[in-house]
Amino acid sequence: MAEFLRLDGVQADAAARALPSEPVLEELASLYKLFGDGTRLRILTLLSEGEFCVCDLARLLGATDSAVSHQLRVLKQGKLIRSRREGKVIVYALADDHVRLLLQNGLEHVNE
Amino acid sequence: MAEFLRLDGVQADAAARALPSEPVLEELASLYKLFGDGTRLRILTLLSEGEFCVCDLARLLGATDSAVSHQLRVLKQGKLIRSRREGKVIVYALADDHVRLLLQNGLEHVNE
DNA sequence: CAAACACTTGAACAACCGTGCAAGTATTGT
DNA sequence: ACAATACTTGCACGGTTGTTCAAGTGTTTG
Numbered sequence: 001m002a003e004f005l006r007l008d009g010v011q012a013d014a015a016a017r018a019l020p021s022e023p024v025l026e027e028l029a030s031l032y033k034l035f036g037d038g039t040r041l042r043i044l045t046l047l048s049e050g051e052f053c054v055c056d057l058a059r060l061l062g063a064t065d066s067a068v069s070h071q072l073r074v075l076k077q078g079k080l081i082r083s084r085r086e087g088k089v090i091v092y093a094l095a096d097d098h099v100r101l102l103l104q105n106g107l108e109h110v111n112e
Numbered sequence: 113m114a115e116f117l118r119l120d121g122v123q124a125d126a127a128a129r130a131l132p133s134e135p136v137l138e139e140l141a142s143l144y145k146l147f148g149d150g151t152r153l154r155i156l157t158l159l160s161e162g163e164f165c166v167c168d169l170a171r172l173l174g175a176t177d178s179a180v181s182h183q184l185r186v187l188k189q190g191k192l193i194r195s196r197r198e199g200k201v202i203v204y205a206l207a208d209d210h211v212r213l214l215l216q217n218g219l220e221h222v223n224e
Numbered sequence: 225c226a227a228a229c230a231c232t233t234g235a236a237c238a239a240c241c242g243t244g245c246a247a248g249t250a251t252t253g254t
Numbered sequence: 255a256c257a258a259t260a261c262t263t264g265c266a267c268g269g270t271t272g273t274t275c276a277a278g279t280g281t282t283t284g
Contacts, residue, residue: 004168005201005230011162015172018161020219025150025157027222033148037242038141042131049130050123054261056116060127067243069262074242088251088260089117098221105217107132109210110139117260149272166231179273181232186272200230200281226284233278240271248263254256 034078035106039063040071043092047081048100053089146190147218151175152183155204159193160212165201 004012020028034040042061046052052060058068072092075081080099083092094100116124132140146152154173158164164172170180184204187193192211195204206212 004171006163006165006203007168012168012172015158015161015164019154019157019172024219024222025153028218029148029150029153031218031221032144032153036141036145036148038137039242041137041141041144045131045137046127049127051118052127053118055259056119056124059116060124060131064244065261066245066263070242073262085251090261091118098224102217102221105214106140106143107136109143109214110136112210151272167229176274177231178233178275181230182272185232197281200228200283202231228281228283230281231279233276235275235277237274238272241269243267243269245265245267246263247265248261250259250261252257252259254258 030078034075034080035102037071039067040075041103043068043071043075044080044094044099044103047092047094048103051091051093053086053091055089057092142190146187146192147214149183151179152187153215155180155183155187156192156206156211156215159204159206160215163203163205165198165203167201169204 007015019025035044039061043057046057046060054065054068054072057072058065061068072081072083076083080095081092082095083090085091119127131137147156151173155169158169158172166177166180166184169184170177173180184193184195188195192207193204194207195202197203
């Protein structure tokens with residue numbers, strides 16, 4: 001086993017055990033990555049207030065339909081939002097309240 | 113003012129008000145971006161268990177000193193960690209318990 | 225002082241990301 | 255059926271990101 005500078009074997013084992021499994025870690029990184037973009041963050045914040053169709057989101061953000069649609073796809077693949085058709089329009093909403101919570105947690109940190 | 117499809121003026125105003133200010137939003141995105149990388153996430157997880165020098169972190173992660181050092185710099189600029197010299201070695205630690213909390217929140221979401 | 229060790233830094237590179245554009249699909253209204 | 259509207263998709267482009275490598279700084283030890 002490798003040698004450590006400030007750690008004995010027991011501490012090293014404890015540290016290694018603290019790391020989540022590879023797949024969990026990768027999933028966690030992917031989750032945070034979704035929140036790590038201004039446009040996606042804006043979309044999620046709006047959706048935490050209610051449901052919106054693509055073009056209303058785009059107008060509220062001053063972005064193109066295309067840009068918004070691209071990001072909605074990413075967010076949906078990440079299971080952070082869901083969508084349903086309503087006539088001509090497609091309505092997006094947060095997938096669950098957990099997402100709202102994560103958003104709040106981050107905001108609290110920023111306004112420490 | 114722009115027209116909306118599913119929103120009246122009142123709803124649109126309420127939605128717009130839900131968006132944090134530009135600088136807050138950008139800071140929030142930057143914060144999440146820091147958590148959105150496997151290596152940084154591993155480092156933060158380890159640091160949530162105690163203090164580590166660069167080379168012990170590198171050994172625990174199976175990464176090069178350089179790669180770890182680069183990421184430590186990013187994390188430090190983001191005020192998520194702090195460091196102090198201790199002889200030949202530089203010891204890193206979480207900046208505050210808030211960081212630990214954010215990490216836990218994310219993990220809870222992944223293990224819904 | 226010189227060698228060894230711990231760490232940092234800058235440049236270079238490939239990989240990834242967000243957006244705009246143009247063309248596509250789906251639904252509604254005439 | 256046709257036009258209009260709402261949205262999606264693939265591609266191309268510029269910009270960012272994470273890593274490696276090599277050279278650097280700072281500290282301790284012989």
